[in-house]
Amino acid sequence: MxxxxxxxxxxxxxxxxxxxxxxxxxxxxxxxxxxxxxxxxxxxxxxxxxxxxxxxxxxxxxxxxxxxxxxxxxxxxxxxxxxxxxxxxxxxxxxxxxxxxxxxxxxxxxxxxxxxxxxxxxxxxxxxxxxxxxxxxxANFNIKASQFGQKFGDWLIYISEEQDRAYSGVKLFKTENEKDQFILSQSAVLNNDKGELSFKLKEGKAFFINDEELNQVNFESMHINDSIADSKLENFSxxxxxxxxxxxxxxxxxxxxxxxxxxxxxxxxxxxxxxxxxxxxxxxxxxxxxxxxxxxxxxxxxxxxxxxxxxxxxxxxxxxxxxxxxxxxxxxxxxxxx
Structure with missing residues (x-):
């Protein structure tokens, strides 16, 4: 021993x-x-x-x-x-x-x-x-205030003010299937739900425009999800x-x-x-x-x-x-x- x-x-x-x-x-x-x-x-x-x-x-x-x-x-x-x-x-x-x-x-x-x-x-x-x-x-959500040409996924975005992931004067625009989509929102916040990020817009208007008609939708709250392509990361059980x-x-x-x-x-x-x-x-x-x-x-x-x-x-x-x-x-x- x-x-x-x-x-x-x-x-x-x-x-x-x-x-x-x-x-x-x-x-x-x-x-x-x-x-x-x-x-x-x-x-x-x-x-x-x-x-x-x-x-x-x-x-x-x-x-x-x-x-x-x-x-x-x-x-x-x-x-x-x-x-x-x-x-x-x-x-x-x-x-x-x-x-x-x-x-x-x-x-x-x-x-x-x-x-x-x-x-x-x-x-x-x-x-x-x-x-x-x-x-x-x-990093892709790092939107600067009062700057043109910024992108949020497929959307072009412009914001008036930003403070700690809270935004005001938000304007979003994109063209999809020959239809222009334009969104105005008084305020927006960035949500992080267990790693899933989303943009929550409050009190705004959404416009859908094509050659024949213009549709307007008023909303109190709108979530924009999957604006940025998800990675191919699989769950680990x-x-x-x-x-x-x-x-x-x-x-x-x-x-x-x-x-x-x-x-x-x-x-x-x-x-x-x-x-x-x-x-x-x-x-x-x-x-x-x-x-x-x-x-x-x-x-x-x-x-x-x-x-x-x-x-x-x-x-x-x-x-x-x-x-x-x-x-x-x-x-x-x-x-x-x-």
Whole structure:
């Protein structure tokens, strides 16, 4: 039990600096991307923070598997370089028993990453698109007072005064099906009902003019909806329904396979951990970091190159190939020595 706690403490000491460093760098990249949106829409600090919270699952997903795998390798290599692994092995704990100690926490991590990638990331991406769609709509409603040539959807619009989305002296005009439509309203307000924007006109007149007749309609209240084309943003009900629909359509399947295979990467790479972590400091150099980075890059290339061609079949083909290959590597190196 004390040995288990000691190994976990050594893992924590190694893991958190790596993870926090990668998290900070990745956060900067995402914040720059979010800040670039200010050229299209106007957002305040709270909205900027909201968008950042939406990308936290993506940051965790991209940094956690790499950080944990490298931390595991570095933990064992550090113990090996300080001859602690030699002492541990002398007490009868071979590499497989060390691997069993790290297995539960690695399994828990992979399950957590599956929840984050398959569950949270699609939801937060939907919320981000919904937020940006709303802000773009609001930007299109940014009508200035006493300016000609402004458009509100298909309508040409002119307003006399504007204050905090409340307008007065509103005039709207458009031509549709060879019929001119002209609306006069004393006042109007912009309504936002759960992201659906509409223009509510009060106390006005509407004129419909063609070559043969002119019709006038007096109104106390009029709503103009769908003046701006709605985006093709679909509703997000549940994660299961979302992925079921994507698989049925044959879309985003490569994302699903990438999410799952990346989430289980630390779990199926445990043989690599002991292969790279174990070495004799008297006769061998510590190349744990280099080997770890090479294996991470190779795995990601393997996932992207194969999953794009065989799609869902990659979910069992790649793990089988990876576990079998890493076990062969372990058998021909560390298993012989320990």
């Amino acid at each position: 004390k040995l288990k706690q000691y190994l976990y403490s050594q893992l924590a000491i190694t893991f958190f600096p790596i993870f926090l460093g990668l998290y900070f760098i990745t956060s900067i990249v995402f914040l720059v991307k979010i800040a670039s949106l200010t050229s299209i829409i106007t957002i305040n600090f709270f909205e900027l923070f909201t968008l950042y919270t939406y990308v936290i699952p993506q940051i965790v997903f991209y940094t956690m598997p790499i950080s944990f795998f490298i931390a595991l390798v570095l933990t064992l290599s550090k113990l090996a370089s300080e001859y602690e692994l030699t002492v541990i092995t002398s007490f009868g704990l071979n590499p497989i028993k060390i691997l069993k100690i790290f297995f539960p926490i690695t399994l828990l991590l992979s399950i957590t990453l599956l929840v984050v990638s398959v569950g949270l990331i699609p939801k937060t991406k939907f919320l981000t698109k919904q937020f940006l769609d709303l802000k773009k709509k609001e 549940t994660v299961y329904d979302y992925w079921k629909l994507q698989i049925k359509r044959g879309t985003n399947i490569d994302d699903l396979t990438f999410f799952i295979l990346t989430s289980i990467f630390p779990l199926i790479s445990l043989f690599l951990v002991i292969t790279f972590g174990y070495f004799n400091p008297r006769y061998e150099k510590n190349r744990a970091v280099a080997y770890s980075l090479i294996s991470v890059v190779f795995y990601y290339i393997l996932v992207k190159s194969i999953s794009d061609k065989i799609f869902l079949h990659a979910l069992y083909i790649i793990p089988i190939i990876w576990v079998f290959s890493t076990y062969i590597l372990y058998s021909k190196t560390i298993k012989k020595e320990y």
